[in-house]
Amino acid sequence: MQEHNESVDQRAFKNVVPIAIWTLAWVATLALARFGPDLWDSQPVASWVAIAANVGVGIGVMVAHAGFLRRVDELQRKILVDAMAVALGVGLVGGFAYAAADSAGLFVFDANIAFFSALMAVVYAVATIVGTLRYR
Amino acid sequence: MKNHLKALRAEHDWTQADLADRANVSRQTINAIEKEKFDPSLPVAFRIAKVFDLTIEEVFLDEQ
Numbered sequence: 587m588q589e590h591n592e593s594v595d596q597r598a599f600k601n602v603v604p605i606a607i608w609t610l611a612w613v614a615t616l617a618l619a620r621f622g623p624d625l626w627d628s629q630p631v632a633s634w635v636a637i638a639a640n641v642g643v644g645i646g647v648m649v650a651h652a653g654f655l656r657r658v659d660e661l662q663r664k665i666l667v668d669a670m671a672v673a674l675g676v677g678l679v680g681g682f683a684y685a686a687a688d689s690a691g692l693f694v695f696d697a698n699i700a701f702f703s704a705l706m707a708v709v710y711a712v713a714t715i716v717g718t719l720r721y722r
Numbered sequence: 723m724k725n726h727l728k729a730l731r732a733e734h735d736w737t738q739a740d741l742a743d744r745a746n747v748s749r750q751t752i753n754a755i756e757k758e759k760f761d762p763s764l765p766v767a768f769r770i771a772k773v774f775d776l777t778i779e780e781v782f783l784d785e786q
Contacts, residue, residue: 593739593749594742659747659750660751660762660766661747661750661754661760662748718750720759721750721753721754721759722750722753
């Protein structure tokens, strides 16, 4: 049962905190997995542990996000899920289009996977803002 | 979905935020329902009707 002594908007803001903490932890473990091998002289065991930690914390991010979506107001949930659909679509369409173009030799540079992650994050943020304005 | 939310709020002299707090939804949700941009779920529709001590049919209009 949700408490009524604070507004839904206040609760939504509070609910964002666990996602922010998990995401920061995920970024930290990603940096460790990416740059750690330079520190421990590329020892496979240490690298596997760092990657396992990154995947484990990544699962934590997903669980935190799913919990967040369950707790938010239903209109906010609709806006966020719609934004996720757009971001996923752009990621898939953009990713496959890039792969096809790359296979056809149309690019002279190699795109990094981080580029698509950043693209999806930006699209998600923009779609969330558009959705919020649409129902304002 | 057409509804009487705005008129009912006016009768009680409530703002959208007042109704949102009572129905345990965001102010944005109340605004979107009033403007018929968003159809609430059945539980939210029941909560809103209960706030006004009315039935769902007395708050929301079936257009079909």
